[in-house]
Amino acid sequence: MAEALDGTPPTVYLHIGAPKSGTTFLQGVLWNNTAALAEAGVLLPGGSFAAQVRGMRDLRGLEPEPGEPDADWHGAWDGLAAEVRASSARVAVISSEVISAVDPAGAARAVASLAPCEVHLVYSARDIAGLLPSEWQEYVKHRFHYDFDLWLREVVDGPRDQGAAEWFWKVHDIPEVIGRWAPHVPPERVHVLTVPRSGAPRDLLWRRFAALVGIDPDVADLSDVRSNASLSHTETELLRKINNAVGEEAPMWLYHRYVTNLFALEVLPGKGVPGRVGLPPARAEWAGKKAHELVEHIRAAGYDVAGDLDELLPPDTGGAAPAEPAAADIADAAAAGIVGLLDRIGALEREIEELRERNAGQRRELDALVEEMHRQRAEQQQTPLPKLMARELSERNPAVWKMRVGYWHLVERLRGVEQPDEDAPREEGPEGAEAAPEPPPVPVLSRRGDPR
Structure with a gap:
């Protein structure tokens, strides 16, 4: 520098x-x-x-x-x-x-x-x-x-x-x-x-x-x-209709993430009839x-x-006042916007599938490493005494218990096991613990049309 x-x-x-x-x-x-x-x-x-x-x-x-x-x-x-x-x-x-x-x-x-x-x-x-038409469009992009x-x-x-x-x-x-x-x-x-x-x-x-x-x-x-990205008059009118459909309970950060940043800035531009919003004479x-x-x-x-x-x-x-976009043009822009979103979904699904395949390969490598680790451990444990001592210590000492539980979870996750067996040691320890709370509901843009 x-x-x-x-x-x-x-x-x-x-x-x-x-x-x-x-x-x-x-x-x-x-x-x-x-x-x-x-x-x-x-x-x-x-x-x-x-x-x-x-x-x-x-x-x-x-x-x-x-x-x-x-x-x-x-x-x-x-x-x-x-x-x-x-x-x-x-x-x-x-x-x-x-x-x-x-x-x-x-x-x-x-x-x-x-x-x-x-x-x-x-x-x-x-x-x-x-500036005035451009700022109005920006307001529409912000609900x-x-x-x-x-x-x-x-x-x-x-x-x-x-x-x-x-x-x-x-x-x-x-x-x-x-x-x-x-x-x-x-x-x-x-x-x-x-x-x-x-x-x-x-x-x-x-x-x-x-x-x-x-x-x-x-x-x-x-x-x-x-x-x-600038929106045409038709595209802006479509976005206004979307804003009317967004539920009042939807937080602004969620609106910005999906409506403003994804749809209005990336998907919608170019989907409607060209023509900028003009200042009325x-x-x-x-x-x-x-x-x-x-x-x-x-x-x-x-x-x-x-x-x-x-x-x-x-x-x-000079010139006359700009004409309002036709309803049919707005509907066409909506259809094109939906297709654009479907294309995005398809691209994301392909990316997810690639990540799954990559993850599966990495999991196979990890499984092989775990298997080798167990083989080496079995060779070292010619007697059951170390295992018995570890179990007894874990039941007396909370810190050792947590280490044992952590090791067990690590091994099971590396193996790809979703749920532990009933007889496996639990993280709550000998004294038990309260169940984890239910996760909060996922925020959505609108509840209209939710399954009954």
Whole structure:
């Protein structure tokens, strides 16, 4: 790794968002090129994107849902910060689009925990006319089941502290978002990264990000990097119907695992009639006015701009309001989605069968080893005295009993025996123990249609 020449601590770039502004693409570039970036003196603390997500959750003070797996993120942010402070790297990058939602206390904690490192903010932004439909789709991917018009009424016309508006403006109102960091990060260390318009070179956003962080963009290989999958209007409407079918009792972590991450991001894209969700013409005037307000604020605040502020102004597309998807098209997308899921099931079954075959071969090898072990043991035990002594000791000494039971279970499991014989020694020992409790019910997305 290229180190800071004078031993100074790393310069830290917190890429705090915003959602739906190329963050998935940039994170893909970073995490697909960790070795090359490390050689260039760039540290990605935590060692994985998941570790940085846990740090973000800790920083925001989020609480896990009951039964949520891998939910121990307490202290995760402090772990990231400690790794940065101890590093000899030239630059450290932490990227999570929802760091933009931290409150003022979280912003203060983040900067203080990284001292004495110099902290910079990177906030990526896009034109609001394209952002609104994209954010509505993201809401649908997170279990929202209302249509675009209702969502727009909440975000544009409703109070900012209620409904969909609360989250949207918390992460997309540039003065408010950066204002929460203002007491700790001066304007010259705030970088607004504009998202290029459609049709621009695919690597342009990365080149802008690399330039402001001080990375040679050519050290990264972008060939395997994916952008966040976009859904067509038809596919989004199908997902809304699925959301209506998901039971209210299903936990969000389960929804994210199967509906968001599997179906919406991997299976559904491309299954429906093409055609993006467009901003209704009646909202175009408001979007243009709001975009000019945000651009003027960025100019007046003196933030560094990586890109072109004109890219934040909505293009003059004109046209009529987008048509609602036909019911037949939604049904066709559903059928194609089901086939896609069946293909996934088939692939998993083949993988399971391969694992079973591999496991069977390993079990045969283990059986041979156990048989050899017993043969050698029989040769050593010319008299029954050692066995009798072991049995007597195990009945008098709990520790020896546990060792004997553990050995017995090991041998039986290596042989592939599912249940012990009635006469075999039990783990509860001579005094017995309570039976194990019944396992908790497996969480499901919906109980509708369960066998009666």
